[in-house]
Structures are given as structure tokens and as C-alpha cells.
Amino acid sequence: MEIQQSMINFSYTAWIPLIPFLVFILLGLAGNKLKPRLSGLIGTSGLAVITVLSYITAWLYFFSGGKVGDTYQKITAVNTTWLQFTENLHVDLGVLLDPISVMMLIVITTVSLMVHIYSLGYMKGEKGFERFFAFLSLFSFSMLGLVLATNIFQMYIFWELVGVSSYLLIGFYYQRPSAVRAAKKAFIVTRFADLGFLIGILILSFNTKTFDFITLTSVDGPAIAQSGGITFMGLSVITWSMIFVYMGGVGKSAMFPFHIWLPDAMEGPTPVSALIHAATMVVAGVYLVARMFPIYVFAAPAALEVVSYVGAFSSLFAAVIACTQTDIKRVLAYSTMSQIGYMMFALGVSGYGGHEGLGFMASMFHLFTHAMFKALLFLGAGAIIHSVHSNYMTEMGGLRKYLPVTHITFLIACLTIAGIPPLSGFFSKDEILAAAFHHNKILFAVEYAVAGITAFYMFRLYFNIFWGEERHYHHTPKEAPATMTIPLIILAIGAMFSGLIPFNEFVTSDGKAFETEIEWIVAVPSVLIALAGITVAFVLYSKKSLIPDRLAASFKYAYKWSYNKFYIDELYLFVTNKIIFRYISEPVAWFDRHIVDATMNSIATVTQVVSFRIRRFQSGQLQKYAFVFVTGVVLLALLFIYLWK
């Protein structure tokens, strides 16, 4: 595939991932020799530089360089061969610019910069301050490399790198056993899912003979041409490969059934949760599906069905759990899972090109707005935790007097996620629901219900923290420093106004702009159900009342199942400990010890015993050797003469 020429030379974009990498090397190697404040500033200014570069790139791409005719092109800005195996099989590293990757650049650099600034205040005085910034830079590097990947293998490499940085950052407080456990869990669960991703990559590229995204996703490319090829269990190989690839996305994006790591990942410092586990890394799965979208639509519609059902189920499942959790970060974690389910679902119900691709556009739109408001929610939660030193909403209440800035920004974020116009969440959620409405009425009903539940649990959180009964605090909670409130304000502005960006002109499935309008038949009921959710939460939680407890008591089992996250963790433990370990691992271990090892050991023992006996022959007596030799020759001669007829 020929590299498409653009009027603007985008080769400088290689520096966007490289600068954080250099910062990581610098802070990683020399961080402990620098003053903590200085290393924080180095990390933050590195991010500031690439944020500026990303905005310039976005400006150039969307407004002058990216368009040929009426279509946004995929531009390979940089490409180098990294590993050459054979003439056809090589792994490249490069930078691919297209609407979704440029949009992701904006999301990642903006949120990451905000988190860096916020961390200057939040992590102040923590042990390992410079290590924290080194890891943040590593993460930014990996995430940028992931979204800019020119080929699926580069994406896989960086995919694993974000997994590693996530592991390092969840386990940042490595003295705490729970953090270590959570980090391990996140790594192992996502790694298991990535096995599927790797299998998918291998099947796909074996059949298409390429890793390159542009070749793979072009409508007349080998992936789509082969969709009618060999079949296995009724589905084509391409479909199977896309299902396996999606498995990686399910793991990274914490969709059911690989979601169990995300709530535990909240053990990490709150800025990390905001950056990695809300805004950027967890949407990598959505990005992956969007990246391969033409293959899903044209070659693997069955895989796309899987995407939509998994997404819809996850969003409902997580929303139900979020209603009963009391740790505020866990509520937000389940809310993240639910919103990512929305994005996946939107991709699943989308078609390709023009208005058919509404779901694709809506998904990307929601990804964008979600990054803003969810990062804001997490950073707000961090500010709250910072001031009251607790994660549990049962130990909070009436904080609106003490934390005015946090209160206002948190309220904005809650209204945004609930989908109240004219905030950004309204627009993106409305597009998703509209896409669903035209595609699948049952799933639409599910998502519609989830919209109401979302409004309810977000405002349950809000009223419990900022209203309700005032608790006894160790010291009067006070507002966070400016380094923390300024990012909150900036993100709140982003959350309010990013809905006005006309995504239908910039980020579409085929690169061409199309017309959309708010569909009142969908929008009005969705606002109404959100308002209903808020009202219920207001009645139940704005003042101290007994109704919530009474409700919990009357729906005892439902409440208990939701509170215990439907026992999925226990199910996993049961399957691994009681079934896999006992019935597979233990017999295998027995076989290994008693058959494999024993065979090897006995061979070694026999050799040792025999050689101990026969080493006496090695006497050093020349004539003894000669005698043995001659005897041997004579015996052989006799053998040949008399027995070898």
C-alpha cells in the first residue's frame, strides 16, 4: 500500500510519543537524584509540550492537511521497519494519523496533562514522587504509541506496555498488600484476555498476509475480500479472528466477564484511576474495535453482534452494581465500566458510511466526552478523599460547605454523565440511543434503562457526599490547593462544552461528514428518565432518611447480590481454585513430579552408578588399554566370522 501524500509533513508527530519516553528514561534513571518537585515539573512540562504538539496536529489535520476532497485520509506520517523477519513478514513502528487517532491524541494529552498538574498537589510529600511521574510518563508514551500504531502488531506491543504501566501504577503503594494483589489481578486478568488478542492477530494476519491497518481496513483489502473463505463452526476465519481480537478489548476495557480487575485497580493513587482506569487505557478496547471497524462491519458481522451484546450487558450489569457500592472510587469504577459498555454497544449497532455510521460516530463522541467528565469525577473524588481521608461515602456528608470548587465541578460532572442538556453527556448519549433506536429495539430499551440507573447512582453518590447528614471529621475538611482545583475547573469546562463539537463532521466511520440532528423522540424520554433518576436519588439521599435501609431490607437478596457484585469474583476463585487447580493443575503437577522428573532422575542415577563402577577401567595403564583393545578386536573378528553369515 502506497503511503498517501499529504500537503503537510506530519513527520514531527513521532516526537509526541517519544518525548514522554525520554522523560521516563530521565526520571527513571536520575529521578532519585533530583528534587521531587523538579522531577514533577519535568514530567509535567514534557506533557505540556506534547499537548501543544497534539493540538497543533489536530488543527492541521482537521482543518487543512487531513482532507482530500470530502474525505479525511489515513496518513502514515512516519513508518520504520523495526523487525524484519522475511520480505513479507516485518513489524513496523510508525505513526498513523486518521480522525480517531488524532481525536485520541487530544483526549490522552489533555487528560494526562491535567492529571500531571493535579498530581503535583495530590502526591505532594509522598514517598516515590519522582517514581510516580516516571511511571506516568511511561504510561503516556505507551498509550500514545498505541493509538498512533500503524499496524496491529505495534498496537499489540504498546497494548502490553500500557498493561505494564497500569500494573506499576496500581501497585504504586507496594507496601500495601491489597495494592499488590490488585496490581497482580489487573495484570493477570488483562494478560489472559490478551492471549485471545494475540491469537486473533495471528489468525488474521496469517490469512491476510499483512499487519498494516490501512491495508487491513481498506474496503477492497484482503481481510474483507476473504470474508467468505474457510469456515469453522459456521463462522468464517476472519470472524473468529475478530472475536479473538475483541477478547483483548474485553479484557482491557473491563467488559463482562473480564471486568473483575477494574474495581480492585482503584487501589492505585486517585490520579492514576482518573488517567488510566477512566479516561484512556480502559477505552483502548473501544479504540481497537473502532480501528478495525470496517473489518467488523463487512467481514465479521457476527463478531460485531458479540460486541454489541457484551457492551449492552456490561453496561447494565455494572450500573446495577454501582447502585449499592459505598466506596466512592468503586462506584466510579463501575460507572466507567457501564459507560464503556455504552461505547462498545454503540459500535456494535453501527453500520458503515454516512448516517449508517451514526453509532461509530456516537461511540467516539461518547469516548471523548466520557474522558472529560469521568476524569473530572475521579479527580473530584481524589480531592474529596484528600480532604476527609476516607474512601467511603458512609463517612461523608454535608461537604458542600467545605469544598465549594470540588462541589460545583463534581455536580457538573454528575449532571453531564446523567445526560442533562446542554452538557456534553447529553449529546453523546443521545447519539448512542438514537443509533440503537434504529437498529435494535430490545437493546435500546436496555440502554435506556441504564441511562436512568446511571443518573440515580451518580446522584446517590453526589447527595451522599455533599448533602445529607454532616459527619464528625478529624479536622475540618478544607479545599484542595490550586494545583488540584485548576485541573478540575478546566475539565469541568471541557465536560460542559465538548458536546458542542460537531463530531459528525470530523470523526466518522468512512471519513466523510454526514448530517445529524437531535432526535426528539429519543432525546426527550432520555432526559426524562435521567431527571427521574435524579429525583429518586434526591428523595432517598438528600436528607437523612430511613427509606434506603428499608428498601435494602425489602429487596434483601437483590441488594445482597448487587452489593457483592453478583459474586463474580467468588465464581472466578471457585473456578480457579476448586476446578482448575484441583482437577487440572494438581494431576499435571503429579505427572510432572512422578513421571517426567522421575524418568530424568532415574536416568541420571543409573548413569552415575554405572560410571562410578566403570571408572576403575581408566587406570592410566597403557597396556591394559591395549589388552582390552586387542581382546575387543578379536571378539569382533570372531563375531564377524562365525555369527555374521
Next chain:
Amino acid sequence: MNTGIPLYYFLILATIMFFVGVYGFLTRRNLITILMSVELILNSVNINFLAFNRYLFPHKLEGLFFSLFVIAVAASEAAVAIAIIINIYRRFTTINVEDVNVMKF
């Protein structure tokens, strides 16, 4: 082609020489004597070559050439062996093969 001496006389002689050589090789302790035994073995083989050549293939010369080869090899082998023996003598002040037994377990 009959010269009066039958072939097997030569073979008996060669066999006797061969086993005298082997016996000497295995029983003598003096390295020089062992070397001489080796020469005996080689020469018994030479006799065999020549006798077979003469009696069985009188119009060919391979046997003759082979024994010339063996003589040449034996000469160089003797030179090398004596050099080794001299070195052994310098190292151990003996050429008794039983005392030269450091190469063992």
C-alpha cells in the same frame, strides 16, 4: 608361477610374527620394546600384502605399493614414537610403561 614355497607358509610366518608382536606389545614394560613389537606387527602385515600380491594377483602391484606405504609410515611413526619416549624419559626419568600412569580418573 609356482616357486616351490606354498602361500600358506608365508601366512603362517606372518601370523606368528603378528602374535609375537601382540604378545610383546602387551607384556613388555619397556617402551622401546613395545615400539619394536609394533614394528613386528607392521612387518607381518607387509609379508601378507606381498605374499597375496605375488600369489593371487601377480600382474598387479597394489600389494607392493601398500607395503612400501607401510614402511614409510612405520619409519615416521618410529621417529615420532622415539621422540615421545625421549620426552617421557625426561619427564619421568624412566621408560617403564607402568610408571607412566598419570592419565587416569
